[in-house]
Amino acid sequence: QVQLVESGGGLVQPGGSLRLSCVASGFSRDNYGIGWFRQAPGKEREFLIAISWNAGKTYYADSVKDRFTISRDNAKNMVYLQVNSLKPEDTAVYYCAAKMSRSPWLAGNRNSYDYWGQGTQVTVSS
Numbered sequence: 001q002v003q004l005v006e007s008g009g010g011l012v013q014p015g016g017s018l019r020l021s022c023v024a025s026g027f028s029r030d031n032y033g034i035g036w037f038r039q040a041p042g043k044e045r046e047f048l049i050a051i052s053w054n055a056g057k058t059y060y061a062d063s064v065k066d067r068f069t070i071s072r073d074n075a076k077n078m079v080y081l082q083v084n085s086l087k088p089e090d091t092a093v094y095y096c097a098a099k100m101s102r103s104p105w106l107a108g109n110r111n112s113y114d115y116w117g118q119g120t121q122v123t124v125s126s
Contacts, residue, residue, distance in 0.1 A: 002024075002026040002027060002115050003025045003026050004022055004024055004025075004096050004097070004116065005025075005117055006094060006096050006118065006120040007021050007023075008020040008021045008120060009093075009121045009122045010121075010122070011123045011124075012122070012123070013086075013125070014087060014088060016086050016124070017083060017085075018086065019081070019082050020036070020080065020081040020096075020122070021078055021079070021080055022078065022080075022081070022096030022117060023077055024077045024098060030053055030054075030074040031053055031100065032098045032099060032100050032114075033050060033051060033052045033105060033107065034072065034097070034098055034099075035047065035051075035059075035097045035107050035113060036049050036050065036068075036079075036081045036094060036095070036096055036097075037094070037096075037110060038090075038092035038095065038122075039093050039119075040093075043092075045095070045110055046061070046092075047107065047109075048061055048064050048068055048081070048094075049068050050070070051070045051072050051079060052102070053074075053101075054074075057104065059107035067086075068081060068082065069081075079096060081096075083122070086122075086124045087124060088124045089124075090124050091123050091125070093119040093121050094119060094120050094121075094122050095116055096117045097110070097113035098113060098114055098115040098116075099113050099114060100114045
């Protein structure tokens with residue numbers, strides 16, 4: 001059974017940092033890309049960043065390119081999202097999603113993904 005579980009969210013002050021984690025289980029091989037999205041109340045789910053199966057390719061939304069970084073450790077089935085210089089407008093539920101492919105994909109299109117986690121809440125407030 002394929003499962004994605006996010007963790008690392010919480011309450012952080014403006015200007016602070018967080019590292020979100022996404023652990024993947026039930027995959028027979030590391031033949032999947034991972035994307036991170038977020039959804040704020042009343043807004044659509046927004047693409048942030050993605051990484052290919054071997055970390056050879058990353059995809060960024062222009063809005064987060066200077067503050068968000070993504071990495072993965074296939075030995076641990078983990079993907080990490082480092083978020084720096086957090087702003088109140090970063091408050092949202094953050095989701096990871098898996099695309100079952102080693103080929104390039106439309107990383108910014110949420111309909112391209114095969115599996116989703118349940119999300120982790122990030123709240124940026126003083």
